[in-house]
Amino acid sequence: MGHRKKSLIYRLCRNEGLILSIGALGIGIILVVILPIRVWIALVGIGLIGISWYCFCK
Numbered sequence: 001m002g003h004r005k006k007s008l009i010y011r012l013c014r015n016e017g018l019i020l021s022i023g024a025l026g027i028g029i030i031l032v033v034i035l036p037i038r039v040w041i042a043l044v045g046i047g048l049i050g051i052s053w054y055c056f057c058k
Contacts, residue, residue, distance in 0.1 A: 032040075
C-alpha cells in the first residue's frame with residue numbers, strides 16, 4: 001500500500017517536471033515572439049560582455 005502511494009507521488013513529480021519544462025518552453029517562445037530582435041541582440045551583447053569581464057577579472 002505504502003509503496004504504491006510512493007510510486008504515485010513519484011509519477012506525479014515526474015509529470016510536474018514535464019509540465020514545468022513545457023510551461024517554461026512556452027514562456028520562452030512567447031518572449032521570443034513579443035520581444036523585438038534588437039532587444040535580444042542587446043541582451044546577448046550585455047551577457048557576452050558580462051561573461052568576458054567576469055572571466056578576465058577572475
